[in-house]
Amino acid sequence: VKRLDFTSDARSFGASLKRAPSSPGGELLRNAVDAAFAALELEHDDERQFRFEASLDYPEDAVSIVIRPTGRTVRRKPPFEATPVLLIPRRDA
Amino acid sequence: VTQLFTTTIVAHARVMVDELNRELVEHVALRNAAAECFRACLADPGSNAEFMARVACDSERETLLVEIGPTGVAAPGEVQVPPPLVLTAEQEAELQQRWDQDHPPVRLSESQLEELAARAAELRAQDAPAEKRGLLSRIGGA
Numbered sequence: 319v320k321r322l323d324f325t326s327d328a329r330s331f332g333a334s335l336k337r338a339p340s341s342p343g344g345e346l347l348r349n350a351v352d353a354a355f356a357a358l359e360l361e362h363d364d365e366r367q368f369r370f371e372a373s374l375d376y377p378e379d380a381v382s383i384v385i386r387p388t389g390r391t392v393r394r395k396p397p398f399e400a401t402p403v404l405l406i407p408r409r410d411a
Numbered sequence: 412v413t414q415l416f417t418t419t420i421v422a423h424a425r426v427m428v429d430e431l432n433r434e435l436v437e438h439v440a441l442r443n444a445a446a447e448c449f450r451a452c453l454a455d456p457g458s459n460a461e462f463m464a465r466v467a468c469d470s471e472r473e474t475l476l477v478e479i480g481p482t483g484v485a486a487p488g489e490v491q492v493p494p495p496l497v498l499t500a501e502q503e504a505e506l507q508q509r510w511d512q513d514h515p516p517v518r519l520s521e522s523q524l525e526e527l528a529a530r531a532a533e534l535r536a537q538d539a540p541a542e543k544r545g546l547l548s549r550i551g552g553a
Contacts, residue, residue, distance in 0.1 A: 346451035353447035354477050357440035357468065368473075379452040380480025383444075387473050 320344050322351055322372040327392040328364035331355060347374045347381065354383045365391045416441070417467040421482065424458035431464065441466055441477075448479045459485050 322344075326334035338348045351372045360366075367390045372383040416438060422430040427449055435442035445466050454462060461484040467476040498506070519527070 346447075346453070350444070350447040350451040350477070353440075354444040354475055357438075357444040358470070358473055358475055359440060360473070366473075374451055375480070376453065378480065379454050381448045381451045381478065382480075383448060383475070383477045385475040 320347055320374040320376065322347055322370060325367050325369050325388060327367050328360045328362055329394075330392070331368075334370075344374075347372055350381060351383055351385075354385055358385065365393060367392055415469050415471070418465075420464045420466075422462060422464075424454045424456060424460050424462055427454075427462050427464070428456070435466070438468075441468055444475070444477050445479065448477045452479055452481075454481070461485065 322335075322338045324334050324338070335348055335352060338344060338351075351370055354372075355368075355370070367388045369386055369388050370383075371385075372381070374381050418434055420427070420430050420434050428446060431442050431445050431449070435445060445464055449462070449464065452462070454460065461482045462479060463482050465476065465478040468474070
């Protein structure tokens, strides 16, 4: 039985999925999870976290995939913005 | 994706993709997901084995379930040929390990070897048939 069991938000999904096993059966299961997640049609920057539970039972030839939200969100740090500094020349300079 | 969608499709492997296309014609992404799951099943696309696919999607709760597996039934009047067993490297290693555990190497003690040799000599003396004599001489190391 091959299993993929992980949590990820939409933005990290690709990287999380890549860490999954890459053996022949695992590769097929990974593709299936990828297609299943696409079926939810989420925005790519969706910050909500999802739970992915997938299994490939071999040689039973049965596949099961469940994707559901965990109720948590993964907040991203805002991009760094430099604060403008006003330089005032010293009077005694 | 609709608010709540659920369907169950039962079809033989050779027509499962057609059935998915027909049943999920308005839900392309779900159809793709189900088709990828079916591919992952490693099912022979020409097989007569019957498969059941369950697809459920709740877009409000953003939960998705896809399950595909054989029902264990073949098409009536036709013989289901099981797919060839292909083991992965790790399965082979696991089987080898299990075999080695269940079949440890047999080592005879000196006394057992002597006993066997003596028994072989005894049988040879009884004028055993030619092929048996050859076997016994090998056992006895004669």
